[in-house]
Each structure stands twice: as structure tokens, then as C-alpha cells.
Amino acid sequence: MADRGSAKIGVCYYPEHWPEDMWADDARRMHKGGIRRVRIGEFAWSRLEPEFGRSDFGWLARAIDTLHAEDLGVILGTPTATPPKWLVDRMPDMFAIDLHGRPRGFGSRRHYCFSHAGYRRECARIVTALGAAFGQHPGVVGWQIDNEYGCHDTVRSYSESALLGFRHWLKERYGTVAALNEAWGNVFWSMEYRNFEEIDLPVGAVTETNPAHRTDFDRYSSDQVRELNRVQTDILRVLSPGRDIVHNFMTFHSDFDHYDVMEDLDVATWDSYPLGSLDVFPADPAHKAAFARTGDPDMQAFHHDLYRGAGRGRFGIMEQQPGPVNWADYNADPLPGLVRLWGLEGIAHGAELVSYFRWRQTPFAQEQFHAGLILPNNETDRAYAEVQQLARDLIKLGDLGATAPAKVAIVNSYEARWFLAIQPQGKNFSYVEQIFSIYRALRAMGLDIDIVGPEANLSGYALAVLPSMPYVPPLLAASLEGFEGQLLVMPRTGSRTASHRIPTNLAPGPLAGLLGIKVTRVESFRPHSAIRLVFEGEHCTFDRWREFVTVTEADIVARVDDGRPALTRKGNAWYLAGWPDATLLALILRRLAGEAGLALESFAPGLRTRRRGHWCFLFNYGPEVADISGIVRGELVIGEHVLPVGGAAVWREGPGN
């Protein structure tokens, strides 16, 4: 996408939506706007293959040439998110089937079942054709596979294809049905199977199905995403050597294991819609109102750090919101400056691409209310100027440098999300809210953070946090045993085995030795119920969740008001026995960061910082103008000491920092 230490500005473009005689001018204005990357083609299947047996790649070749002529590197999308009508009519069982047994049919997008073998063959066919045609085109610098896997709840399908695939997958995993019965505990309600052909998908039962059944189906479904993706990458590796292959992931999506999919990709790109994403997030209304025009101060950064981890250091923004969007319940206008701020913040976190969605607002079909850089009448819209400013920023910064490993790591797990969604036990127990609150608390102290997967190497981190992770795989358990930094383990960790059972030694299962505790009971709380504790003189609460911990070898650092342990510590391994309110979480993390020897700051609510190379970035999400003279330690190359809401400042970090 971009050379080491640099970043490119991009845009998403649909030449097939516009008369061909507009293309050259579009390309010229893109270049003038500072844009150097253009993603195209990802929804164009009906134009590439207008009917069965007939293809037309000529227009795409001309579009690529036109862009290339203006020095715009093309990221070519495979169109597999939108198979055309003639194709689906030839294999109507390719649709995903919903929870109620209904096909999820034609008429929008993502109308396919990941398990369908015929559709995989069609994907291979069109990708082979595209790879052969454009794989070595000098204007093609990368490929995007499909579009937003999982969008519109499309990972899990209850189709016949999925059923047959699932049975096969189970046979591979368990060998014998007796082993499966034992692993799942099917004796519980006479759910025992006599052979794999008796096993149904975990849907349509009278009440809750076996959580082990659901866990394996979640794993199976995630694997199908990886496989459909790999069908395409395997082809493009051969036909388009040297190009980066990417996918555009989403905000807070949990239905498949992004680390697995990334094994076959080069760069983790994601689609950043700060205002829309905040509008649909389960935040409280006052928070939504305060940041309705800026976005949450941590949500974008969280995903930058998440996808930088998933991309083994390489990530980008494939779609960046340029104005109001069309899909949230309410769609506000960003404050002036935010379109540039969001891009610059991505770069601060290491992005090698900031690509805006979309070039020109569509005057037809589903997304007419989605702003672009250009109005439907071809005048420039407000965002265009902000993109130009970002381009000037990039020139000022020159070599951006590499993103150094952070001192703090949060361990993210998709499998943990599935476990907790299957049996939340308290209706408001949300993995995403928990990990995001941990991220927010750490970042508010001015820390740079890495978000890593469960297989990551943790050595070198001064502080690591393990959000609730019911099943802790052996490799991670071993890694944590050897970890030398301060480690905070959140409740429910180690409370289940790989087969979604309670471990024979109870929670925290494989971490019992490390943490020196045993959990004998848990309880969950209604909203506005909670249990109190005093920590470092502050009145705090556990809400949502708390656990009854028996200490075997650990020290009790804090107790709940009823006297039971709240926070324990065995050496560097800390265990928190409940869901902390924001105050408590901040105090605990500050305490551990202190023990880890980290230097901490206390920023105003909307100020956030991040370092990249020798640059230090500061962003003001508001709600107030900020005097940042006390924070800036160096000469500002971007911004002033009085930072408006929506403003950004950058300075070169002195040697003393």
C-alpha cells in the first residue's frame, strides 16, 4: 500500500456508476486532492459478467488505465460480496439461511452462504479471471478480497450446506461421536447422538441449546470465512505477485476470528465510521450527545491498535467517513476538522493508508444519504478540502517512522466473545464493552497500547491486561506463566475448557497456579444494582458481575464491602473478581501501571495522544478548546498551543521522552 515510514491517502471509487467521460477529470481531481490510492471494483460483478457466459472487462481496464495515468495506485476489489442475479438464479441454494429458516435473498448485498461449495467455485472463477486480466497491471498495487465480511449478520448461516459442512467439521475434530457426546456433555438432557448424521445446527430448539454445540458452530462458521477468503488469496498470490492483499474489516465485529483470516492477508484494513458507530454503540445517551459530531475519543484508536495487531504491524483505513452517513439511527454532521483529524489519528497509530469512502456521493440506490468528497452534482463537498489538508500534513511530517511496540498490551480474543455471548449469565455482560473500557482507561493515562491476539508473544510488555477469557488455550497459559510484566486478569478467565465445560479444578482453570486463587461462585447484577467497595480511599462498585474467590496462594489487595476478595495478587499476577466501574478500573490500572514503572498523564476528557517514530500526536475530541502548552514537549510542526475541538497537534519528541 505504502512504503515503510510513509502513508498514502486513498479514496473509494465506482467508475461503473458514472459516465466514462467523467473518469479522467475524476482522476485529475483525486490527484490534485493529494490522493494516491483508489479502491475500485468490489461491487461490480454484474458489469464484469453481465450474464452467464459473457464477461466484459474492457471498461475496468480503461478505468485502471485512467487512474494509473494520474499516478493513482489501484486497489482492486473482488466482487464476491455481490453476486449478480443470473448467478444466484442458477444456484438458489447458495443463499444463507437465517435463524428462522428463511433464505437471505437477492436485492442488496452479501447474499451468500460461506459454506456453499458451488459459490466458492464461482468466487474462484471470477477471481481467477480478474487476476489473469489485471494481476500484473502496473497500476494495480493491491487487492481487497470481498467486502466487510460479516456485515449485516452474515457469518452464521443455517443452510443445508452449513449443516453438512458442520457435521464434517465435527467429525474431523472429534473422530467419534462418543468423543463428541462426552466433550459436549450430551447426556445432560438426553441429547446424545448415535452418529454425526444425527447432529443438527444449534437452532430451532425449544429452549437454549448446548453451549458446547453453539461454541463449535461459532468456530465452524468462523472457519468458513477464512476458507472462502483463502480460496481467493491462493489464486491471487499466483496471478498477482508482489501486491498486497487486504480485507476491509469492521467496527466491533465479533462473529469470526480476524486473526485467522489475517493469516492469509498482508494488511489489516478497516472501515472507520466514527459518528455512525457511536450512534449504534450501547453507550449512555449523554455520552452519545457529547461526542455526536466528533465520534468517541477512543473508538477509532481502539480499532487502529486492534488491526495493527491483527496485521502484524501493517494496517490501514480502507473506508473513512467524510460527512454524515446513511445507516445509523441518527446521522449527524461531523464538526469541521474531524475528517482530517480521523485520518491523521490513523496515521499516528501507524496506518499506511487512509482511504475515504466515497469519492462522489451516489445519487441513486441504497446509500444516497452517504456523503462523499464530491457532491452528486460534481461540485466538491466540504470533506475534499480536509483531505487536502491531510495531504499537506503528510508532507510536513515527511518520514513518519515506524510504530514502536507499546509498553502495554491488551489481549483480545474472538473466541472469548463467542463464549460470553452464548452464556452471558448476566444480560449486560458484554466483552466489547469491557475490553473497550480497559482500553479507554489506559489511553486516558497517555499510554500507547498494543492490542494483541491470544497467540501473541507478550514478552517485552511492562503491563498486560487479559479481558474475560473463559477458555485460555495452553499456549497462552504458558505465555502468561512466563510473563514478567504486571498482569491483570479479568473475571471469568479460565472458567471454561475448550469444550465449554467448567474445568475440573474450577476457574481460573489453567491459571490457578499463576493467580493463586479458585472461583467457587459467580453472580450478576441488574442495572443500578451493585456491590460496594473502597479502593485507595475511593468509593467504587462492582456492577454487572462479581465472583467469590478463595485465595490459595495470593494476597488480597482489596475486599468488597461484604469482606470477600475483590482484587488479589500473586507476585505480578493480579485478579479482579468483578466488573469494575470506571473509577475502580482507572485506579487499578493506574496502580498496576505504577508497579510496571510506566509514566502516566492525566488528560482532559477529550484529549488523546499517540506516538509514531519520533512524532508525538495530540488530538482534541472536545468538548472544550484546550491549552496544550503544558503537554507539548517539543516544537509544534502541526497545530498551535491552543487546540480547538477537532484540532490536531504534532511535535517531535525530545530525547528526554
Place this chain on the structure above:
Amino acid sequence: MADRGSAKIGVCYYPEHWPEDMWADDARRMHKGGIRRVRIGEFAWSRLEPEFGRSDFGWLARAIDTLHAEDLGVILGTPTATPPKWLVDRMPDMFAIDLHGRPRGFGSRRHYCFSHAGYRRECARIVTALGAAFGQHPGVVGWQIDNEYGCHDTVRSYSESALLGFRHWLKERYGTVAALNEAWGNVFWSMEYRNFEEIDLPVGAVTETNPAHRTDFDRYSSDQVRELNRVQTDILRVLSPGRDIVHNFMTFHSDFDHYDVMEDLDVATWDSYPLGSLDVFPADPAHKAAFARTGDPDMQAFHHDLYRGAGRGRFGIMEQQPGPVNWADYNADPLPGLVRLWGLEGIAHGAELVSYFRWRQTPFAQEQFHAGLILPNNETDRAYAEVQQLARDLIKLGDLGATAPAKVAIVNSYEARWFLAIQPQGKNFSYVEQIFSIYRALRAMGLDIDIVGPEANLSGYALAVLPSMPYVPPLLAASLEGFEGQLLVMPRTGSRTASHRIPTNLAPGPLAGLLGIKVTRVESFRPHSAIRLVFEGEHCTFDRWREFVTVTEADIVARVDDGRPALTRKGNAWYLAGWPDATLLALILRRLAGEAGLALESFAPGLRTRRRGHWCFLFNYGPEVADISGIVRGELVIGEHVLPVGGAAVWREGPGN
């Protein structure tokens, strides 16, 4: 229904529900109560045709004769809303199909698909038989076609019949599939079709379908209502010459174009349930509590004016609530006086019929909790006396006179409702709430109002308001260009083409010249979010919605706090760039009414007025007793100067008014 300048009191009656020996006494008591019109027969199909091939019209003939003998004119309903079991069993594919693919079967009412050709033939058959039998009966003064089109969400059906009909309709509209693909913008997500047979109904897709697809399906569905209606009117025009043909429309119903259906009808009657309708309206709980026993002070009048417009001056109330109903979430008892007040208010607005639903409360089946004029044990219920009082009122008033054209018009559009429901862009953007708030604000100033359709002639009005109307048809655009009164255009008007696309010149599209503005961006707000402005010294807000307007030739009359235009004006054409709160809306309308030279009043919250002929009516919806001496300009023929809650006053307007 009634002679010019007069009005009749009616009642809905079900002779088939009661022993024949009760009929004569019922008719006698009706007449004694002042009733002169009786609607019968609209649910009686299973008694008219007890089984396939056998009909029994004798009882109905005797019922009509019995009523006629007491000088009661019969409005005979066609029974097509309730086809009997034997009929549906002969064509089980006649059921409408719901959004999830399930038939909407037998067991209640309205169990048919408007598109089903076989059912249309059955309707023609029974209507022909009824027309032949009773069309020239001297006791039959009118016909009601079917009952409450669209009730229980029955306009749109996703059946095979609808699918085939829709494809045919599209072929008629677009000629070629290429033209349709272009109009809809199907290239957007590879949704292009190769022929009309590939097109599905806009349902069952993974996410939102193409808004153009939905728009055309809404139009198609509306057309089917008109066609089924016309099948029946065509027959009755021949078989029952000289009788009025009507339909009973509903409260705030939007799913079909009532103006289209009215082209084949004589009088627009509607079913007025003030308490039930307020209970299910999205009003705030305090408002609902304040008017729980009276109904909203404007809701009935709104529909009177709406249906008077739809009926080209002729309208009536076919069903008037006489006590608690059975179908709202909560069903309050009307305050004493309201049963008469609602009737008199209808007459003030020009109704030629006020027909109460129902004569005797049913002791069986679905509507047992619905009050009538007579209790199930045949004693008179409270409403009977209020109906008698209304009859005395009518005698006092004598010749009612004609309803003069108002000075103020609101342009109502069903198509606009569909557009806005398909892509609201803000979850709370409701056409019905908007048009009703405009109506309420104007009426609170003491103005008489006409609600007219988009094809109405606007000349002669001093003030016109055009609620949000995404697609403005050429005829209306031309009419507005030539309009000489003050014109207020609400946001989103002209923002879409007939094919649900953004116009090439952006919004307000065809009104760009008239208004002298261009809209480049829109945003929507969560509840309790808003943007502030000061107008005429008052602190106001835009909530729900606001737009970014570029002024090309207009003056900026008011600005939002961020400096952008809020209200613009080019000569007599005003544009409002947001959703006004009640204060702002009232101030703006008062300003325009002032410019239009209209005399305004400021009534207490529950007082409402209306003129008919030389009579001036005043109604007190409460919550307080009102001293109306300062308002009454003439001698009271009905009511006193102290008007209780639920009271009505009428005086002859002096020559000075």
C-alpha cells in the same frame, strides 16, 4: 348522503347479528334518536352466500324494508372485507403474504391479497348480485365499498399474485429492463436485471433493498387498492344509478393514495375514534393523559379537512366512537358531551353524515368491549342521549350552508409518506407528525384550513404550506411557481426524483428557481439533541433534522446558531431548513400568516373554532372550563358563554367577520 347544506345522523347496524323480531323496534328507536342513515351489510357475506352456489338475500331485503319503513336511508356495504371460509378454501392462494412469507389467513377479516385476480372476480360476482338485488331499492341511498382498506397492514402483500402483477406493472412503466436498471441505479450493488422476470418483490434481502424498488412497489400496491375498488364501483354505477358510493377511510393511514381511490367515489367518509387514535399516536405521555377522555383537540378536525379535500368537498364520518373502544392499548371512557361534540365538530367542518359505530354493543366475538348506543341487554347506553342532543342541535341550526374554501392550504401527499418511510435517514422523521404539527399550529391561530392533494389548484389561497415532499411532480412545481400567496416549503422537499434519485441539481430540485437555494447536506438528530436558533427573540431549536443550505437568490431570514441559514425567502417563497420545535413553527407560521394578511387569534390550549356557512362553531377540549365571551361575536344559538370541557357553542357570524 344528505342534501346540500344539511347533514344526517347515522348508525352502523348488523341485523344479521340479532333475531329478526328485534329489527322493527331497533328501527323505531333509531328514528326516535334522530338517526336517518344506517350502514349495514359490510361483513355479512357468509349470510348472503352461506355456501358455494347458494345465496340468501331474503333477510337483507327484509332488513332494508324494515329500516326504510322508519325513514332510514340505507348505506349498503359490499362484504368484500370478509370472504367466507368456503370461498377462501376454494382459492387458498388468495391470502395476502406477509413480510416473512406467511399467509395472512382466515379467522378475522381483510384476509385477501389485492392483486389476486380470482378474488377480484369473486368481488365482482357478489357486488353484481347485490347491485342487481338492491341497487334500485328506494331505501338504499348509498353504497360503501369494502371496509377500511389497509386496516391491519393489509395493503402490501408479498404473494405470487403480487409478484406477477408487479412485474407487469413495471413493464408498463419502464418498457425495457434497461430503462428500469438505469432509473433505479441497479448498477450500485450489481443489482441489475436482464429481464422483468428476474425482478423479485423488495423483501427477504440481506439488508435494505433499493429505495427505488420499494418506491415502485409502494406505488404498485396502492394501485391495486384503487383497482379492486374500481371493480366494484364500475358495477354499482350501472346497477345503482344515483346513489352515492363511498369508502370508510381511517385515521393517519398512509399505505395507499386516498386521492386515487377517491377518483371513483362520491363522498370521502372516515372512521373517527378520537380516544383510541390518540392512545396509539406517538404523542408524549403527558399529552395523552391530558386528553385521554376528550381526544386530541386537532386530530378529528385534521381528518375532517383532509377527507373534505379528498372528497372534493363531500365528506362524512362513517364510524364515530360512542364510548370506550376495544382496540387501543388502553381504552378510556369519553367525558360526557364528547360523543355529541365530535359529531357537531364534524358538521362544522362540512360533514354531511355523522354515523355512530355501532347501534348495539356486540355480546360476542372480537369487539365485545366496543361500546354502542345500546347495551347488549338492549337498554340504551349513555351515547344514545348525546346523539339525540346532536339531532336537536341540527334542528336549531337549520340550513347549515356550504363550507367555504379556506384561506390556508396544506398540501398532503401519500407518495411523500412512502418516500420518507423508505429512507427516513433519522429514525424519528415522521411525515404524519410533521403535517399534523403544521395543522395544529395553524388551527391554534383560529384559522380554517384546507388540506389538499398534490394535484389541487392552489390559486386563491393566501397561505400554503408544503410539508416535506421528496418528489415534487412537475404539475405541482408549476402550480407553486404561479402561486401568489405566501408559501412555506418544508425541508427535504424536492430532494428526490420520481425514481427515488437525487436530482442532478440537488435539492430542492424543481423548486430551485422558486426558492433560490440549494441543499448540499443534511443531518438528523437523536431525541434530546438539537441545534439552537433565536427567532423573533425566542429561543428555539431544530430537532430531528436540519439542512445545509446555499443561498443562490434568496434572503436569509433566520440563521441557526452556527451561522447557517435556517429560514430563507425569495419573494413569497419561504424555505425552512430544519424540523422546527413547536415554538419556532408557530412563530414562522404566524409571520407568514401576517404577511398573507390573515387575521389571527390566540386561543386557550383546548379551544378550537371552525366556520361553516354563516355559522361559527367553538369547541372546548379542555382541560379547563372556558369563558368565551371575548371570542363569541354574535348571538349563541347553541351553548353558553361559560363553556364546559366537552362543550360546544355556535353563533351566527356577524357581517363584520
Place this chain on the structure above:
Amino acid sequence: MADRGSAKIGVCYYPEHWPEDMWADDARRMHKGGIRRVRIGEFAWSRLEPEFGRSDFGWLARAIDTLHAEDLGVILGTPTATPPKWLVDRMPDMFAIDLHGRPRGFGSRRHYCFSHAGYRRECARIVTALGAAFGQHPGVVGWQIDNEYGCHDTVRSYSESALLGFRHWLKERYGTVAALNEAWGNVFWSMEYRNFEEIDLPVGAVTETNPAHRTDFDRYSSDQVRELNRVQTDILRVLSPGRDIVHNFMTFHSDFDHYDVMEDLDVATWDSYPLGSLDVFPADPAHKAAFARTGDPDMQAFHHDLYRGAGRGRFGIMEQQPGPVNWADYNADPLPGLVRLWGLEGIAHGAELVSYFRWRQTPFAQEQFHAGLILPNNETDRAYAEVQQLARDLIKLGDLGATAPAKVAIVNSYEARWFLAIQPQGKNFSYVEQIFSIYRALRAMGLDIDIVGPEANLSGYALAVLPSMPYVPPLLAASLEGFEGQLLVMPRTGSRTASHRIPTNLAPGPLAGLLGIKVTRVESFRPHSAIRLVFEGEHCTFDRWREFVTVTEADIVARVDDGRPALTRKGNAWYLAGWPDATLLALILRRLAGEAGLALESFAPGLRTRRRGHWCFLFNYGPEVADISGIVRGELVIGEHVLPVGGAAVWREGPGN
């Protein structure tokens, strides 16, 4: 289950879930814990019949022997709530069908349709085999039929079997279709049938179906529960003479007539989950928070009294919550002491069995979060000690004595619940909330209460309350006529006939003579709407509901603020014309109890009492420690004068009480 005057402690145990070499130790620890009854086997079908044609009862024989060896009497469950996969695959139409036409399939439990003849045969087959094998085993002291009828909304099924069964049932009830049409009032919307084969299930119609149709389907569905139950009891009566046969009923379940089912059973046992049941009850959040760790102070007692009535004096707790459960939205931990308190309270109300669910917390499958007496790692959990304390309590109390008939009766009706659910008329009209509020008000006065069915003999009661009972059967009407105590009749009583019609004499129908009133109109209120009245100097309200009563022979004891009667009285028969708030209800009941000559108390909010034999029990549900010296009239054998939250006290009643 237990000898007269005594009670047994039991536990629910799943030997099939654990290695056989653990059984003996389990049995030993049970005995040591004071346990003498063990329920087993109710979900074990797949182990009893691992495949078609092969059975394996050996393990169960060994399990029973092992328990018997430790003096543990076995209650053997029939496994019909969990038919195994091979069985359902042989008759896939045995699944219940939901409201939307979808099978409620395999994968959890209760996956059968009560109407399916083939499944009834399978039940008979397995029960015959079990009865033959274990019916005369000396260790088997009782049988539990199936498990929790109706759990997961499984009473009503919309299957083909149900359809055919329903038609047959209707033919039996009505004889001719003409009689049915007349009874249901099918003429209303042309819903008349020509033969029974035309009748569908009351589902899938466009809007509300005929309430008479729904009423009969509710009756039919209830009858199928009774019949499936009787299939099993008929067999076990023969094969296992002298053993008690029971079923485990649920909390606030309404979908079948429990009195009908009890006709074939010996003891009414029920499953008591105080914390989970409060969490899902429609109580206000503050109440839920106050009692989150104790349970509602009246909910358990209500069900004890309900099921003692249903069991003709014999009842027990088959499943008693021992810690947090897994199925509520939020699952709190009981305060220490409650596990014992709940058991002791059951005994105070006459329980002959208190059986805890479950012995050992399951480490696999659906209920892993449900606590037991033993942890999954085989250590004892907290509840074990409380069970031991309960065993010591029982020893202290010795002969418990019989439960004397109370002076106060509440008449409970399942049919009334169906009527009111079919046409609530006000969305918040809830039979269960009403009867429970009556129970709570009476119990807060220190009264012992019997909850009796509509066929119960009321003679001997000093006070009886009849909650809203739309249809009053002739036998009950006669019984009330002859009743000599004070009788309070709640609104809506007598407002419908058996065929769900309004009686020809209006409400209260058959009670018109007894009460001396006639109801001519009803209305329902939104939350926070209400109508006021003053009663005994207190400001009170009717909310949810009020009626317009005409007095024919009664006295008006109280009037609503608008002057209409609120409370009437004809001799000992009182009628309440609205839904009383808690204050009003308490005042009225205190007034009637006074007239009935009952001695009343006024306890602190969480104190509750109950007498059994010569013992008087007092329980403190909190929220405060209570000094009970003023209440205790005798020497305490259990507890102290200062009663902690969760504490219980028992003393021998002196002769003066």
C-alpha cells in the same frame, strides 16, 4: 413422600452424569447432610434406551440400590420431557409447532406436541418398562411424571395433530357446527363454518381471532396436558402400587389447569426459585433491588398455599434453589441463611418434601451456571451446610402436626387467566399480579391463607376473595350464594359466559342477584393515569381498570371522585369496581377481615408468619434486622428475639391463640 406430620429433605441427582464409582460416596454424603429423598432419572431416556430397540436399565437399578443402601427413598422421574434423537427422527411430526408454523425441534428439552398420538404411545411404552422394572422396588417411594409441564411455553402447539385433535374436541363439545357458530358468534365477521373440518387453529389470521375460538383452544390445550399425564399415571397405578405420583409444577404458570392435572396425582410438588422468579416478575425495579438476595417475601408462600390447595392438602418443593441460578436475566447470590429459610418456610406451610436442585453443579451443557449443594470439583458448596441446619431444625420440631384450614380463602382459576389474556382490554391487566397483590395484602396482616380452586367448598371460611373471574361456573355461583363469610368480588367477575360472550343480563352475570349490581361500562388506564377516591380518609386510586356500576340492591360503601360507585355491598357480598392501588386494597381487606372477626397484625415489611400444627413460624425477608419480642408468644425453639435478615424463628403457640 413423608409420613403425616413430618417432612423430608430431598435432592435432585443425576447419576448418569457422573462416573459410577462416585455414586456410593454421593449417597453417603447425602445421608450425612440430612437428605432422605432423591429424585432421579427424569432426563435419562437416552441412557435408558440408547437406540431403537435396545434398552439398558442396569445402571439405573444400580443407582437406586446405591441410594437405597443409604436409606434414601427414590422418586423416579419418567423421562418423557427429553425423548432422544433416534426417537424423534422416527416421528419428526411429533414436535410442537410454534405460532409462526415452525417446528420446535431437538436440541434442548420439551420437544414434543402434547396432541401427538404416536408420542403418547412412546411415553406409555417407556413408562410401562420403567414401572415393570422398578415399580415395586423397595427403594422407590414415588414417581414424578415428566418435568415442568409448560416450561418454555410448550403447552400450546399449532401442529397438524393439534388441529385434528381440536376439531374432534370441538365436535364432542358442541355436537353440531351450527351450535358452535352460535356459541362463538361466528356471524360477526362472516367467520361461520359449514363443518368441523373447516375450523383452523386460532393462529395466522390477519388480526385478532374470535376470543371464543381462542378460549376453546386454550381449554383443549390444557386437556392434552392432563391426558398425557394420565397416560402415565394409569400405567404406574397398576405397576407401582402404594407409591405417590407427583409432578413438579412451576412459578406463576398459567397455561394449563393444574387442578385438572392434579386429579390424577397424589402430591402437588413445585419448583421454587425465589431469586430467579423475582428477577423475571413484572415488579418495579426498586422492589426487585430490595429483595434481590432474599426473594420476594410472599412469592414462595403464595405457591406453597396454591399447591397445598391443588394437592388437596399434600404438597412439597421438588426443586429448591440452593444458590445462583442460570436462567434469569440477572442471577444474584442468596444471602446466607436463605437456602435454609426457604426450606423451613415450605415446611411451615405444610410441605412434606423440600428437595434441593441439584446435588452437584453440572460442569457441562446448559445449566453450568446453576449452583448445587456440591461444587463441580466435588467440594461441598455453601448450601450443603444450610441443608444440614434445616435437618437439625426438623429434629428440633419433631412432629410437625397438620396444616389446619385457614380462615381466609382466595379462589384461583386458570380459566380466568386465559380469558383475561385473550382480551385484556387494558394492556396491563394481569391476573397473576392481581391475585398476588391480594395474597400479599392479606398475608401482611398476619393471616394464614388457603388458595383454592373454583370447585372448592368454601364453607367454613370467614373471608373469601374472588379475583377477576370473567366466567363464573354454575357450581361456584351456587357456592357463593350460600357462602356465609365476607366475600370480596373483584372487577370483571361474571362478565363473560362459558362461550366467551357477554351474559344477557350483563356483568356480573350469575352473581347479579348475590351482589345487587349491574356493570354497564368499563375503562382501562395507561400507567400513571388513574382515577382518585378517598377511602377511610386515605387518598387512593383505581388504576389499570374501573367499571361503571349500577346498583340494583346493594349499598354504596365508597365512591370514586366522579361520584360513581367504587365499592358496593349487599349483605356479606362486596364488589370492587376497579383495580385498587396497594393502599386501597389493604384498607378494604382490613375492613372485610374486621367484619369477618379475624384478628389482624401489622408486621414490618419483610416479616411473615405461618402456623402449622402447634408451631408458629416467623421469617425475616429484610431489609432490616427485626426485634420480634413483641410478636413471639411462646418459647422459641428455633431462632432468637433479634431476627437477622434471612433468619427464622419458631415457637409453640400458646392456648390463647
